[in-house]
Amino acid sequence: MAKSLMIVDDSATMRKIIMRTVRMSGLKFERTEEAGNGAEALQKLGGSPVDIILCDVNMPEMMGTELVKKVRELDSCANTKIVMVSTESSKELIDGVMADGANGFINKPFTPEKFQEKLSPLID
Numbered sequence: 411m412a413k414s415l416m417i418v419d420d421s422a423t424m425r426k427i428i429m430r431t432v433r434m435s436g437l438k439f440e441r442t443e444e445a446g447n448g449a450e451a452l453q454k455l456g457g458s459p460v461d462i463i464l465c466d467v468n469m470p471e472m473m474g475t476e477l478v479k480k481v482r483e484l485d486s487c488a489n490t491k492i493v494m495v496s497t498e499s500s501k502e503l504i505d506g507v508m509a510d511g512a513n514g515f516i517n518k519p520f521t522p523e524k525f526q527e528k529l530s531p532l533i534d
């Protein structure tokens with residue numbers, strides 16, 4: 411089935427690195443979107459939801475942790491899986507964001523294998 415992906419990170423370079431790593435992982439997405447912060451992501455998701463969001467934590471305008479809560483309020487994104495991608499890895503942060511509705515957590519730096527491991531169970 412055709413799948414769609416949104417990469418949300420305030421660093422354009424990091425978005426490129428994530429995109430390249432996703433490609434190297436062998437996972438296939440028919441449509442990919444990018445957003446520079448949570449607010450921009452929400453705006454884009456309102457028009458067309460995606461299957462998977464890869465979401466940074468620290469961003470201006472709206473943090474990734476806040477974006478998770480907002481996405482979970484959207485009926486249109488009920489089936490959207492959210493995987494956080496961050497250098498932060500405190501148990502408190504991870505537990506909190508998972509409780510708010512995230513589906514996974516990938517630490518930076520990451521590998522294509524890690525993307526494959528964490529994302530493939532979320533894609534069926």
Ligand SMILES: [Mg+2]
Nearest residue numbers: 420466468469
């Ligand atoms: Mg950031």
